[in-house]
Amino acid sequence: RTYKKMSELPPHQHKMPERDPHERAANFKEVNLGYSIDDAYQEAERCIQCHKPTCISGCPVAIDIPRFIRHLLVRDTTAALETIYESSIFPSICGRVCPQESQCEAQCVIGRKMEPVAIGRLERFIGDNARPPKAVPPAFAGKLGKVAIVGSGPGGLGAAADLVRFGADVTVYEALHVVGGVLRYGIPSFRLPRDIIEREVQRLKDIGVKFETNKVVGKTFTVGQLTGEKGFDAVFVAAGAGAPSFLGIPGEFAGRVYSANEFLTRVNLMGGDKFPYLDTPISLGKSVVVIGAGNTAMDCLRVAKRLGAPTVRCVYRRSEAEAPARIEELRHAKEEGIEFYFLHAPVEINVDAEGEVRGMKVQKMELGEPDERGRRRPVPLDEFVDLECDTVIYALGTNANPIIGQSTPGLSLNKWGYIVADEQTQATNLPGVFAGGDIVTGGATVILAMGAGRRAAKAIGAYLQGGKQTWPITIDDA
Ligand code: SF4
Numbered sequence: 001r002t003y004k005k006m007s008e009l010p011p012h013q014h015k016m017p018e019r020d021p022h023e024r025a026a027n028f029k030e031v032n033l034g035y036s037i038d039d040a041y042q043e044a045e046r047c048i049q050c051h052k053p054t055c056i057s058g059c060p061v062a063i064d065i066p067r068f069i070r071h072l073l074v075r076d077t078t079a080a081l082e083t084i085y086e087s088s089i090f091p092s093i094c095g096r097v098c099p100q101e102s103q104c105e106a107q108c109v110i111g112r113k114m115e116p117v118a119i120g121r122l123e124r125f126i127g128d129n130a131r132p133p134k135a136v137p138p139a140f141a142g143k144l145g146k147v148a149i150v151g152s153g154p155g156g157l158g159a160a161a162d163l164v165r166f167g168a169d170v171t172v173y174e175a176l177h178v179v180g181g182v183l184r185y186g187i188p189s190f191r192l193p194r195d196i197i198e199r200e201v202q203r204l205k206d207i208g209v210k211f212e213t214n215k216v217v218g219k220t221f222t223v224g225q226l227t228g229e230k231g232f233d234a235v236f237v238a239a240g241a242g243a244p245s246f247l248g249i250p251g252e253f254a255g256r257v258y259s260a261n262e263f264l265t266r267v268n269l270m271g272g273d274k275f276p277y278l279d280t281p282i283s284l285g286k287s288v289v290v291i292g293a294g295n296t297a298m299d300c301l302r303v304a305k306r307l308g309a310p311t312v313r314c315v316y317r318r319s320e321a322e323a324p325a326r327i328e329e330l331r332h333a334k335e336e337g338i339e340f341y342f343l344h345a346p347v348e349i350n351v352d353a354e355g356e357v358r359g360m361k362v363q364k365m366e367l368g369e370p371d372e373r374g375r376r377r378p379v380p381l382d383e384f385v386d387l388e389c390d391t392v393i394y395a396l397g398t399n400a401n402p403i404i405g406q407s408t409p410g411l412s413l414n415k416w417g418y419i420v421a422d423e424q425t426q427a428t429n430l431p432g433v434f435a436g437g438d439i440v441t442g443g444a445t446v447i448l449a450m451g452a453g454r455r456a457a458k459a460i461g462a463y464l465q466g467g468k469q470t471w472p473i474t475i476d477d478a
């Protein structure tokens with residue numbers, strides 16, 4: 001190894017190569033370009049291979065991080081990928097979109113003295129560059145029973161991958177016309193290229209997972225019909241949480257006022273990412289305001305910029321320090337020319353006689369005492385600003401879509417409409433019905449949804465075997 005002592009380690013993470021801000025703000029090409037083998041090797045050398053590696057406890061699916069880095073250090077990327085696959089089946093996706101700085105990297109030992117090991121970048125490198133094992137359907141395919149999965153986002157895909165390997169006959173139902181759920185409609189291609197999602201979906205098809213698009217469970221047919229006349233032995237509901245949140249201020253139902261979900265879905269699924277070669281069907285003005293400062297807000301801001309809006313502003317009622325977006329996303333947005341109005345809260349959207357947006361009145365705020373989550377509360381001041389704008393996008397988080405709850409009699413929901421499921425098994429109160437991901441937890445991360453899908457797969461496998469065996473599910477038993 002190059003470094004013998006901690007004091008010799010480079011204090012900073014090896015830099016991620018990125019596209020130039022001026023170039024990238026005009027197209028939808030991926031911004032982060034990924035490590036080369038030499039970049040990855042140099043960063044891997046910063047890991048001191050702790051005897052008690054705290055990074056693992058920071059990973060929601062407990063990837064054996066030091067072990068995969070050890071394989072990388074001897075340039076055995078296949079073994080590194082196999083190590084990651086034990087816990088996470090989508091390293092190329094999670095390595096791009098997980099908030100590693102608040103998960104594994106936040107727990108990395110060297111992070112107490114310097115920048116932590118860039119675990120997410122190394123995970124992405126392995127996912128992108130290691131040769132995966134050949135995807136072949138298991139010889140005992142279908143013997144475990146029939147399972148329907150509702151939703152093809154990370155929770156549904158995670159469950160599908162494991163259930164097929166256990167021997168289940170798996171069909172994934174997707175409401176939209178393409179597979180991928182929030183990975184596809186919610187995350188722009190400059191953060192998660194489409195070919196990465198398509199590659200993972202193809203691997204699932206290769207091992208026998210069936211996909212049916214344009215099937216809205218709750219409308220096309222119900223969960224009860226899946227377990228009834230359609231003959232499924234179990235159902236896993238991973239439908240996400242896609243209902244938008246609004247503020248209830250005057251003017252918010254005018255033309256060119258969108259929810260982030262609608263805006264991103266229409267752009268990501270209807271040609272926006274091919275701009276300027278295909279026209280996006282969304283009507284966007286010259287001056288856009290996005291309300292909120294999470295990752296979804298950053299996506300909306302940066303998409304609006306790429307669609308050609310000259311002025312794009314973010315309005316957020318707290319300060320930058322409280323913004324929920326990843327630091328990298330904030331930095332990228334600033335570099336691309338987004339203007340930020342921190343400590344400003346929308347009060348009214350100004351609408352003209354034709355019903356078009358003409359501006360937004362915002363109120364200045366200051367920070368008060370911390371709230372129950374420890375974030376300092378915004379306190380209104382008696383000062384107002386009029387922002388000129390013709391388009392407004394709400395990126396304030398999402399709510400449970402009521403369609404599954406309303407169409408599934410007896411399914412237990414909490415007071416916010418999310419499905420109640422066991423934390424370990426993801427089982428709901430209805431026999432054979434399991435649920436996980438955002439439809440249970442509310443909006444969370446890709447890795448948490450995938451982890452829930454894999455827990456559900458394990459529990460469904462046990463359920464399909466009459467509850468006799470929990471884990472592992474062997475070929476003979478299946
Ligand atoms: Fe390596 Fe950090 Fe994990 Fe220690 S905590 S094993 S330095 S990644």
